[in-house]
Amino acid sequence: MPIIELKDVRKTFRSPQGLPVAAVDGISFSVERGETLGIIGESGSGKSTLGRLILRLSEADSGTILLEGEDVRALSKAQLRKRRRRWQIVFQEPFASLNPRLTIRQIVEEPLIVARTYGSRAERLRRVTETLEEVGLSQDFLNRRPANLSGGQQQRVGIARCLVTDPALVVLDEPTSSLDLTIRASILRMLSRLQAARGLTYVFVSHDIETVRHFCSRVAVMHRGRFVEIGSTHDVLSNPQQPYTKALMSAAMPPIPYNPGTQEVMA
């Protein structure tokens, strides 16, 4: 059974002038457990909206969304809150997505409190500490606040917050685009390592073809709310069938250096 299955999902917004904008315009696809599906496309093509619809952070207008076989659109608010811990998201701007008033400990502990299934305060602290360690942050970070951390460290906190409830599926919405190149490569290596260790499934939203090339097993190319092409990353990027994919690739930056073998760099 696929972990994600979408059938003919649609979402239309109104532009400031009141005109309809079909951000997601009849999308169907499935993702198997342990896979990484990349979604690439220009700004405004609908990638983030799709990522949010999958997790019901935004309501689709129509279509079917199954996660782990469950009809996400049919869940009540209470059911959805329970399932949230299995289906998580990491945002592009780590600082904007972390509450500046909270300590790192409070930020990473919050999803455990919301889920209400993680026992005593001491057990929660143990879990928070272990998860921070997994993303390369020592106990020294527990009482610090987001503003005292570098961009890379902030994103590690965002990833820890998402992993602490032991999710099966993570939508990564441009998780590294606000970071500089060395840090970016280091965070991507860490995400790959965590995926292998935990058997995670990723949906990786990006406008950066080179990152997708190295990070994703399959890729969907999105244009004006639709998938114009979907297939193995190798096939789509080495032999694009659609004019839009070709244009996107010719507009892309030259490959960035990426060496999966080197050590994760802390920053």
Ligand SMILES: Nc1ncnc2c1ncn2[C@@H]1O[C@H](COP(=O)(O)OP(=O)(O)OP(=O)(O)O)[C@@H](O)[C@H]1O
């Ligand atoms: N809350 C909203 N209200 C109105 N229009 C929206 C809203 N969210 C997205 N849109 C519109 O839907 C379209 C798709 O936006 P979306 O952010 O999903 O694209 P994207 O591919 O993720 O772009 P980017 O790479 O810039 O984040 C755009 O035309 C956008 O202006």
